[in-house]
Amino acid sequence: MDIFQFKEKHIHFIGCGGIGMLGLALIAHEKGAFVTGSDIVISKNTIILNEQGIRTFVGHDKLFLPYLRNSKIDKEKCIIVYSSAVRPDNLELAAAIEDNVKTYKRGVFLTEIAKNFETVISVAGSHGKTTVTSMISHVLTKEGLHPGYCIGGIPTLWKRNASAGRGKIFVVEADESDLSLVELESTIGIILNLDNDHAWNVGGIDNLYNGFAKFAVKSKKLLPGSSDFPEGFLERLKKSGGSFLNRIPKKNLPDLSNYGEFEIKNIITVLTVANYLGLNITEAFGYLKKFPGVERRMSNLLCSDKLIVIEDYAHHPTEIKAVISTLRKKYNDWNLTLIFQPHREKRLRYCFDGFTAELSKADFCYVLPVFGAWEDINERLDTKLAETIGCNKATALGIDWEKCIGKVLKQLPQKTLLVIMGAGDINKIIPLLLREINQLFLLGRIDRS
Secondary structure (H helix, E strand, O other), rough: OOOOOOOEEEEEEEEOHHHHHHHHHHHHHHOEEEEEEEEEEOOHHHHHHHHHHOOOOOOHHHHHHHHHOOOOOOHHEEEEEOOOOOOOOOHHHHHHHHHEEEEEEEHHHHHHHHHHEEEEEEEEOOOOOHHHHHHHHHHHOOOOOEEEEEOOOOOOOOOOOEEEEHHHHHHHHEOOOHHHHHHOOOOOEEOOOOOOHHHHOOHHHHHHHHHHHHHOOOEEEEEEEEOOOHHHHHHHHHHHOEEEOOOOOOHHHHOOOOOHHHHHHHHHHHHHHHOOOOHHHHHHHHHHHOOOOEEOOOOOOOOOOOOEEEEEEOOOOOHHHHHHHHHHHHHHOEEEEHHHEEOOOOHHHOOOOHHHHHHHHHHHHHHHOHHHHHHOOOHHHHHHHHHHHOOOHHHHHEOOHHHHHHHHOOOOOEEEEEEEEEOOOHHHHHHHHHHHHHHHHHHOOOOOO
């Protein structure tokens, strides 16, 4: 689209290292805004912004605001975008509000960007949003439609998670963690499933369900991505007058016998969207077969005759169940060992029994301290989790978990499938892990073949 209401505005992103904020900053920059950002640490995402010519600051200071950093910049031309992690007393946000500068919360700014497109395809759901958003973006890109997209992860081999595109379609991941999905007005609103995740963060399960319902009602067409919904939820939406987009019957699709249950649901969802847009289903499926996947989603890091290492983003009991089920089918005679990092204390506390049940299905689980994101950690629930699973099935690695990797590797049985699992900063362990494995290869303790 040639029209963009934020062109030549000075837009500063507070918390620019978050994956959602990264995408918004990239799109604004691509469409001609003067973009800066700040975050408490340097990260992969801030480095991506720097590589695109976007200046980022470490820490938070009101002097990072464009009009305070440069007196020649008119504050009327400034916009401040802040993530859900930013608290009201943040120095930059507080100063901007006091100075009457226009501010947007992340989800609201995403909605403003979406207004620049004729067709908005929004993907919501408790699980699988990033994968399906990426799959749709991949198919539309391969079809030459040049879609805009904003994804909550980076597809494998892609250098970024967002683009303004050059077409009329915008594909976006809709976030329920702060109920920002209610802001979107979608041409096609997809709800893949609905679980109890984030209920603890939005005021309870009723508020969570109501948020999804509002998202659905504001969508011109609603596409359910599965049958995984609370009893009566879809019936409630039908009574509200929502218009449903019917999924393509499986019998009308190419042979999907080689795919798992969750993969089939996602493929049918994507092909239903493609069909609605008038695309050839066979061609679209051909593009899907070549979809490279998404970083940190069942990513194969190493494969040998005696050791396979996989990374996955699973951080909820339902997701852990799906990962373990898939891997057990594919590697049924391998030892399955997890290194798991719980993501947020509230989630672990809220779903404690579910985590215990699903993690117990592995042969052994090393539990890392909880990743708190922006939340304070009040209790060592990682130790409690490991103890509840049982000492013969789990152990907590403690706060110096990076130093324990060598010990963990030396204790692994032969023919082990090692899964690095979690949505926090557990990926920091990977370089050290692979370096230690290489040393074991050199010592002949692991078969390199």
